[in-house]
Amino acid sequence: MAESRAKIRLFVTAELGPGAVVGLAPEQAHYLKSVMRTPPGTPLLLFNGAQGEWRARLEALGKGWASCAVEAMTRPQTAEPDLWLVFAPIKRARIDFVAQKATELGVSALWPIFTRHTAVARVNAERLNANAIEAAEQCARLTVPRVMAPASLEEAIAGWPKSRRILLCDEGGGGIAIKDALADVAAGAAPWAVMVGPEGGFAADELDRLRKLPIVTAVGLGPRLLRADTAALAALACWQAIAGDWRGTS
């Protein structure tokens, strides 16, 4: 990236390839024009989640539109860990934060689920997606995590993919140490999901039901009571460190 000196990195949905001309989304154009006052000719980095990262140049921009000329690939697409975060929605600032941090921590999908004690009645999936895109742009990811349609815990369990195991953050105290659970994770190649409840915790029968599923490993995160967002990020970081793509050097 030093080569192109491009500091602005944007997610686009268009095809990327040498010579492609790509239009940006209205909010991206607004950001470049009015916030960053970016002149035509400025180098950019573009990625679309499937075709690697490309150096491009801003060609022209106006009110709500901008076009870029794609030049050369800077990084090829690579495989990424298959780790979902399944979480009960929490209030606005904290849910933004969870989406951003989980994206930096390399989740492949974000799935808001409603549990009995979830205090938030609605989730803004578009806002989750916008936060995930912004974090992906900033953290140099080649993908944006998929935001899955909000569902009830019931629905999530009913439709759960059989091969995907669940690392359940179990504030009820019944879990094993996450280190021990992750030794098991590191040994196998199954896709995983980290699941966390709402601030009030899972209901007792929800926890019972989850713990009995053969795909679920319930883990404890130490003697302090972690907030839901802290537990989610801690479990994701531990998963990446022990079983994910932090195992090589950075």
Add this chain to the structure above:
Amino acid sequence: MAESRAKIRLFVTAELGPGAVVGLAPEQAHYLKSVMRTPPGTPLLLFNGAQGEWRARLEALGKGWASCAVEAMTRPQTAEPDLWLVFAPIKRARIDFVAQKATELGVSALWPIFTRHTAVARVNAERLNANAIEAAEQCARLTVPRVMAPASLEEAIAGWPKSRRILLCDEGGGGIAIKDALADVAAGAAPWAVMVGPEGGFAADELDRLRKLPIVTAVGLGPRLLRADTAALAALACWQAIAGDWRGTS
């Protein structure tokens, strides 16, 4: 804690013991009176960082004052991991967040240090302390992390305690995988510190100097660029999971 049904948990500086009468800080009294509208007689939990946790009862309260009668110990003081977080100050909302989350993640001290690229000129140590206290109250800790006097990186290195090792979050890409570094941590009993730079990263000569210190282990946190706050929390979580007090079941 079910026994006492106390949901309000407060840090106090007074001695705690059976029959003690303890005055609360003005802001605590305000919180109980005006925010929570707590009536006299309400059970509370109190801790002072040294003498365990005690059940108490709110006796009387007025404008800016409240007194409690201490009844019985609910938890004895226990040993906690000796893990500092040494971090470059960042902007207000994010530094609040770091203080809260690091407290939940069990740090024993918070030490703001100024590096070359630190964009924030001052740090409000009182505000850091208030955030740490609030998080400690909520997460059921028996202590509050010590907020150390802000210093320059130079000063911090010059006065660094010889036996305390440093897990350096090295966004420069020169570090080993944190999992491998932590296998070493788990084997020894030395006190540790997690050290993270500012959003702009450490300067090259700062990193060089740190990497050469025998107490420093530089670690990488995967292929994505983590923000400073994310790196701090991820490293703390990994440390607790592999070498700290998350190793037992919760």
